[in-house]
Amino acid sequence: MTLQPSKSRLITILAHVLAWVVFGIVMFFYHPLFSDIEIPYQAWITQTVTLILLVTAFYVNVSVLVPGFLLKNRFGYYVALIIILVAAIVFIKGGVENVLYSHQGFLRNRQVRVAELIKAFTRLKLPRGKPIDRPTIIISALVLGIGTSITVIQKWQKDKQQREALEKEKVSSELLFLKAQINPHFFFNTLNNIYVLTQVDADKAGKAVHQLSRMMRYLLYETQQGHTMLGREIAFVQDYISLMQLRLTDAVKLVIDTPRHLLDMPMAPMMLLPFVENAFKHGVSATQQSHVDIRILQRGSMLDITVKNTIMKDNSISLDTNSGIGLANTRRRLDLLYPGKHKLDIRELKAGNEYVVHLILDLS
Numbered sequence: 001m002t003l004q005p006s007k008s009r010l011i012t013i014l015a016h017v018l019a020w021v022v023f024g025i026v027m028f029f030y031h032p033l034f035s036d037i038e039i040p041y042q043a044w045i046t047q048t049v050t051l052i053l054l055v056t057a058f059y060v061n062v063s064v065l066v067p068g069f070l071l072k073n074r075f076g077y078y079v080a081l082i083i084i085l086v087a088a089i090v091f092i093k094g095g096v097e098n099v100l101y102s103h104q105g106f107l108r109n110r111q112v113r114v115a116e117l118i119k120a121f122t123r124l125k126l127p128r129g130k131p132i133d134r135p136t137i138i139i140s141a142l143v144l145g146i147g148t149s150i151t152v153i154q155k156w157q158k159d160k161q162q163r164e165a166l167e168k169e170k171v172s173s174e175l176l177f178l179k180a181q182i183n184p185h186f187f188f189n190t191l192n193n194i195y196v197l198t199q200v201d202a203d204k205a206g207k208a209v210h211q212l213s214r215m216m217r218y219l220l221y222e223t224q225q226g227h228t229m230l231g232r233e234i235a236f237v238q239d240y241i242s243l244m245q246l247r248l249t250d251a252v253k254l255v256i257d258t259p260r261h262l263l264d265m266p267m268a269p270m271m272l273l274p275f276v277e278n279a280f281k282h283g284v285s286a287t288q289q290s291h292v293d294i295r296i297l298q299r300g301s302m303l304d305i306t307v308k309n310t311i312m313k314d315n316s317i318s319l320d321t322n323s324g325i326g327l328a329n330t331r332r333r334l335d336l337l338y339p340g341k342h343k344l345d346i347r348e349l350k351a352g353n354e355y356v357v358h359l360i361l362d363l364s
Contacts, residue, residue, distance in 0.1 A: 042100035283309025301364035
């Protein structure tokens with residue numbers, strides 16, 4: 001369940017407030033609050049002003065400097081502005097301390113003029129030997145560094161999510177396009193074969209029509225939701241092979257082995273067909289001796305698919321060509337939908353003149 005934008009924004013604001021309260025207590029108010037030493041009011045005011053300065057600098061950095069300079073590769077400007085920001089914090093804190101500690105008398109005078117306050121604020125002549133305010137510089141750099149890191153990481157995560165979303169959309173679009181591309185060629189040839197069968201074997205032609213309608217139903221409805229069941233995917237492949245057999249001659253030896261006792265599990269649709277389609281497109285001949293060997297095994301949630309076919313000289317195989325759904329597209333889909341849960345091995349065996357595709361897929 002996703003949070004509504006308003007609730008999500010409220011949670012973010014509360015998280016920021018809580019983080020600053022904890023930071024302020026730990027960094028600035030821990031000693032004054034939990035020590036027995038009496039702390040002058042000037043210290044409380046100085047610590048509060050410093051915390052306000054750091055909060056302001058943090059949001060100026062994450063809202064303006066990082067997106068406006070660092071993320072636009074204007075690194076030199078960004079570093080210069082950060083140095084200016086830290087120097088401003090140190091300067092303002094020093095001015096506040098100068099007013100509070102050096103001019104306590106006229107602060108009590110209610111008729112003090114604004115010009116005199118400004119003059120006192122800017123009178124930062126430090127005593128000789130007084131060290132630079134290193135703690136403020138370090139804390140300021142730490143706060144700004146944390147803000148920069150958080151903003152850069154959030155930007156990286158957002159870009160990564162956008163890239164993954166675009167990749168998923170791209171793969172989905174490719175699947176729809178290529179699925180539409182396979183339909184006319186395959187169904188046109190199949191309808192021609194069925195037409196011939198009606199003249200020879202009406203029963204066989206009727207069975208082929210039923211298989212074709214089942215495949216069309218699968219393509220139109222089962223693949224729209226982004227997932228299907230393993231049993232339906234295998235049934236679709238079997239129907240495809242059965243219809244392809246209508247075109248085969250005795251020169252082609254076909255071996256098919258599918259699980260007898262299937263553990264039905266959800267999986268991405270149209271994942272097995274590319275390997276089978278590729279074998280028929282590039283590995284059979286009407287005149288030369290050829291073979292296609294398709295074996296689908298299941299061990300628990302592990303699916304083991306091996307497709308072997310002869311390499312015909314006139315049917316070259318290339319992963320870069322979109323044949324049917326395409327092996328290249330299928331590899332991208334596997335990488336995106338089953339990261340770390342699949343192993344795809346595609347080899348060309350010169351000795352046996354075979355092309356072998358071996359896929360191990362974890363459906364858990």
